[in-house]
Amino acid sequence: MNRGAEQPADEDLVAAILAGDAERFGDLVDRYQGRLVNYLFRLLRNADDAHDLAQEVLVKVYQALDRYDPQYRFSTWLFRVAQNAAIDQIRRRRLKLVSLRQEVDEGEERDWDLPSPDRGPYGEMRNRERGDAIQQAIDALPWEYRELILLRHFGELPYEEIARLKQMPLGTVKNKLFRGRQMLKDKLQDFLSD
Amino acid sequence: MNTPDHDTYREWLHLEADGELSPAQHTRLEAHLATCADCRRQLQEYRALDGLIARGSLPVREDFKSGVMASLPVVGWEARHPRTWRFPAAVFALFAGLAAALVSFGSEGPAPSGLSALFAVAGLLRAAVQAGAGLLAASWKGLGMAFGDVMSSPLSLGTAAFLVLCLNLLLISLIRRRKPAASEAAVPANRKGGNGKNAG
Numbered sequence: 051m052n053r054g055a056e057q058p059a060d061e062d063l064v065a066a067i068l069a070g071d072a073e074r075f076g077d078l079v080d081r082y083q084g085r086l087v088n089y090l091f092r093l094l095r096n097a098d099d100a101h102d103l104a105q106e107v108l109v110k111v112y113q114a115l116d117r118y119d120p121q122y123r124f125s126t127w128l129f130r131v132a133q134n135a136a137i138d139q140i141r142r143r144r145l146k147l148v149s150l151r152q153e154v155d156e157g158e159e160r161d162w163d164l165p166s167p168d169r170g171p172y173g174e175m176r177n178r179e180r181g182d183a184i185q186q187a188i189d190a191l192p193w194e195y196r197e198l199i200l201l202r203h204f205g206e207l208p209y210e211e212i213a214r215l216k217q218m219p220l221g222t223v224k225n226k227l228f229r230g231r232q233m234l235k236d237k238l239q240d241f242l243s244d
Numbered sequence: 245m246n247t248p249d250h251d252t253y254r255e256w257l258h259l260e261a262d263g264e265l266s267p268a269q270h271t272r273l274e275a276h277l278a279t280c281a282d283c284r285r286q287l288q289e290y291r292a293l294d295g296l297i298a299r300g301s302l303p304v305r306e307d308f309k310s311g312v313m314a315s316l317p318v319v320g321w322e323a324r325h326p327r328t329w330r331f332p333a334a335v336f337a338l339f340a341g342l343a344a345a346l347v348s349f350g351s352e353g354p355a356p357s358g359l360s361a362l363f364a365v366a367g368l369l370r371a372a373v374q375a376g377a378g379l380l381a382a383s384w385k386g387l388g389m390a391f392g393d394v395m396s397s398p399l400s401l402g403t404a405a406f407l408v409l410c411l412n413l414l415l416i417s418l419i420r421r422r423k424p425a426a427s428e429a430a431v432p433a434n435r436k437g438g439n440g441k442n443a444g
Contacts, residue, residue, distance in 0.1 A: 075316065079309045084301070091302045101305055108312045113319045184300045202262065203297050209264050228258050235293050242292040 060124035068116060075112055082108075082125070086132055089204040092188055093136040103139060107132045126211045129201060133215075180241050187237035195230030202227055248272065253283055261290040318416055343368060 058066075060081070066074045086107065091100035111131055118127060188196060201207050201215065213223045235242070248256070253276050259265045260273055277284050305311075344361045394400045 072316070073313075076309060076313055079312050083304045083308055083312075087304050087308070088302050097302055100302070101308060105308070105312050105315060109315050109317065112316050115319075180296065181300055184297060203294070204301075209262070224255075224259065224264075227262075228255055231258050231290065231293065235289055238293060238296060241296055242289055 061120045064115060064118055064120070064124060078124070079108060082128060085204060085206050086128070089129065089200055090132060090136055092185070092200050092204055093133075094139065095185065095189075099139070103135055104132070107135050110135070122214065123211055125205075125207060126215045129205050129207060129211075130215050132205075133197070133201075183238055183241055187234050190237065191230055191233055195226055195233065198223060198226050199230045199234065248276075250280075250283075253280070254286065257283060257287045258290055260287060261294060318419065340365060 058077075060078065063074050063077050067078075083104065086104045087100050090103050090107075091097060094100050094103065107128070111128055118124065188199065191199060198212060198216070201212050202209075207215070209220060209223050209227070212218075212227075213220045216223065218226075253273060256265060256269060256273050260270065265273065277287065344365050394404050
């Protein structure tokens with residue numbers, strides 16, 4: 051039995067789960083946890099909240115699995131649920147979209163520190179600057195660009211799925227992603243040569 | 245197809261970085277890149293941007309998956325699924341087969357055919373249903389009295405409620421039938437506890 055040779059499609063995993071093999075949901079979690087947590091992390095800007103909400107989203111999806119329509123991609127459905135949950139949470143908690151710098155200045159704990167690929171004090175500092183700059187650049191994007199950039203770069207969804215999720219024409223998605231990425235590139239120009 | 249202008253190639257660059265160009269567009273862009281240093285630099289910057297964002301990824305906590313799996317609730321579609329009925333159906337089939345075998349081999353005289361055995365089983369079932377219905381009708385009054393007894397005393401009412409609750413829990417656990425590993429998995433992500441964000 052050569053199970054590892056070819057990864058089953060999401061839709062096949064869902065069918066297996068609905069047929070009684072609930073443990074296969076773990077395969078879906080493995081497949082999407084990184085993208086989901088990072089997508090939510092960039093929306094909520096808090097690692098703990100992102101993990102908690104990602105867990106809630108996965109549980110919610112599991113509960114509604116029998117209502118999943120296989121004519122759509124599983125990832126489209128998952129990220130739609132995630133986006134709605136994140137927006138609800140932002141509204142509920144009245145998350146203030148203050149700048150990253152302001153929060154640091156106020157002395158709050160920085161819980162978005164990312165593992166540093168650079169070693170040494172200078173490397174750590176540069177990594178921190180880079181992390182701050184990425185978040186600031188994303189936050190500075192108008193929402194219509196930001197949501198697409200997050201779905202593309204952190205959710206890793208193909209354009210067609212983004213178009214379906216946002217119910218936009220494919221051309222509009224391409225155009226908005228082009229503009230959004232251009233804005234990001236301009237803001238992060240200093241770090242591109244790192 | 246007309247030759248795309250420079251602006252179109254510029255728009256294609258980000259599609260190329262995302263792997264969204266068609267093979268024909270990709271070939272055209274390759275040819276253009278061979279002659280346009282500005283577009284080559286732009287493409288390099290797009291790829292550098294993607295790399296920069298990828299390096300800023302948050303690692304997922306090690307206990308995330310086990311937390312999710314341990315949090316999965318019993319859901320309606322599990323109970324509705326045929327696997328829930330597999331065991332009772334198998335028991336019914338077993339008893340039906342056993343009864344058919346008894347009728348086939350236990351009867352005197354010439355051995356009945358398979359069809360007549362099935363008719364005999366159907367007759368037995370019908371007789372059992374009739375007997376059950378008669379018994380129920382006869383004991384209806386007795387059931388009513390027993391129910392009245394249960395309702396009359398808080399202790400017996402509490403005992404009955406407890407038994408019903410136990411039976412429900414037993415049923416739920418039978419329906420779920422999770423592997424021990426999933427339920428014994430790590431405690432759901434403790435957000436404030438160990439401040440174990442960014443594990444790894």
